[in-house]
Structure formats: C-alpha cells, structure tokens
Amino acid sequence: MIIDFKHNQSAHCENGVISNLLKHHNVHLSEPMIFGIGSGLFMGFFPFLKLNGIPIATFRTSPGMIFQRATKQLGIKIRKAKYRKPKRAMDALDRALDQGIPVGLQIGVYHLTYFPRALRFHFNMHNIVVYGKKNGLYQISDPVLENTTELSYNELVTVRYSKGPFAPNGKMYYPTDIPSSFDIQPAIRKGISKTCKDMLDIPVPMLGHTGYKYVAKRMRNWPDKLGERQASMWLGQFIRMMEEIGTGGAGFRFIFSAFLQEASNELNEPWLKDVSAEMTESGDRLREFALHASRICKNRATQDVGYSELADILVEVSDREKAIFTKLKALGK
DSSP: OBOOOOOOOOSSHHHHHHHHHHHHTTOOOOHHHHHHHTTOEEEEEEEEEEETTEEEEEEEOOTTHHHHHHHHHHTOEEEEEOOSSHHHHHHHHHHHHHTTOOEEEEEOSTTOTTSOGGGOOSOOOEEEEEEEEETTEEEEEOTTSSSOEEEOHHHHHHHHTOOSTTOOTTOEEEEEEOOSOOOHHHHHHHHHHHHHHHHHTOSOTTBTTHHHHHHHHHHTTHHHHHOHHHHHHHHHHHHHHHHTGGGOHHHHHHHHHHHHHHHHHHHTOTHHHHHHHHHHHHHHHHHHHHHHHHHHHTTOOOTTOSHHHHHHHHHHHHHHHHHHHHHHHGGGO
C-alpha cells in the first residue's frame, strides 16, 4: 500500500508538508509562497509558558495555523482530527492510506528514532507526511530530511502521542477538496495584511515587533536576577527557539524575504524586492545575535559583547521589523 507521493526537502516542516501535500494534488506552490500566504511570520515571548522550567519564545505563528490560513486563502477544504485513543488514530490513518490519501501528522521529536540522538528533544510540533505502508512499516516523508524513511506501528504511535506542552494527541490532516484554479493575488495580499496585523497591531507588549523589546528589557537583567548559570540556561533556550525549533527566527525571516521576492513578481510591485532585502537584513541580525549568544553560553564571549549588547540587537530588530511591516501595510489598502 504505497501512494505515488513525491518527497521534497524543505527548510521548515509545516511549510514542507503543506507544499508536498498540495503538489500531490497538482497545486505547485513554493515553500515561501505557502509561508507568506499562511501568514507564518511572528514573534512572541511567553514568560508564563515554560519548557523545562524556562520561558519560551516563538518566531512563527502557532503550529497548524500556516496550514489553516493558507488553505483558507486558497479556498481549499481540509479534514483535520485528533483522537483520544491511539488505536482510533491509527485506524483513521490506515483508512486514509487505503483510499490513496497521503496524510499530514503532528508528532513529537523526542522519541523519533530516525533522528540522531543529539537532535531529539521535547518538542511536540513537528510535522510529517505518511504516504503508505510496506511490510508493516509506515512510509514517512519528513520534509527536513533529504530522503524518505520508515517507522513501525509502535514507533508512530509513540510520536503521535508524545507527552508535554502542545501534545499532538494523534492529530492528522489532509486536503479534501481543491479548486481547479486559483487567483493567487488576493491570497498574497491577504497573507501580507494578516502578517502586518500580527506584527504591528496586537496590543500586548510581548507579541509582534514589541516582543523583541519586551524580552530585551528583561534579558539585560538576567545575570543579576538569575545568576550566571541560570541566565546562560535561559539564553540557551532562547537560542534554541531561534535556531533549532521550527527553522528558527532568522530562518523564518529569510523564508519571508523569499516570499516577498515572489510576491513582487506576482503582484507587479517592484518595491517589494527592496522590502525583501530589508527583511533579509533583519534575519542577518538575528543570526548574529545567535552567534554572540552561543559564545556567551559556552564562556567564549568577547569582553565587548554581553547580555546588554544582545538586548541592543533585539531592540534594533524590533525597530527594523516595525518599519518593514509599516511599509507592507500599505499593500492592503
């Protein structure tokens, strides 16, 4: 029971799953276009939501939201479901595969046997496609891998029902009805407009472009408030959220930059290429932040870079992205 499914590697799991599922139905949209239409770019810092006792940050919208938004903008109907009992979840997956339907799954990474042990940690928002079974093994298209792989029944149950924050609870999803044609321009404009609202207009200081300044203000005091060891752990988790979990903050800025390049051509708006370059610069600064921060965590920092200087970079990125999305906001008017 193998579906004729084409695997394509991508930078980010959710974008890759969506793009690959749509390509299976002859809808050929790039990963950046999916990300932009799905309004995937975001920033938030959550002192009340913790992983391993340390507050988490995000540089993208919540899991599943890109898929939900992108398919809505394109008029694609989807089926998604969660199951309390693993057997029901696996039976539902098997029924879809029997019908020739490749299925997207949300899973946990910690028990994912085909990942190297060094890359396994408690993260429950990874996405894969299951596209068949062979000799009792489920055929897996994980978009962050170069090639397809396999999981046993028990291995798949384990990662579908991993415990902890954002537990997947057997979540599965796939398209059920796809229009024969699309008008891509309104979808692009709506995607940009929604991203602008998320980054500029949410009246909560820890969300959107102000989220950078929110965490920067507190980061300056981490060594005095937490002590050097605990401050290093908090900074290390912030880096992981930036550079490992879900592609990372800089990576998402580069993907959005590529989306603006495509949008410039689709909308015949040449100025978007200039904004694309500005977004790339924002990603570059976040990557520089991660480099300096990692040196601090490893006690290899230079004397002129400490927590205060890291905070300065975040303030700069906040101002950059406020200016970028203020420009893009004009596109929706």
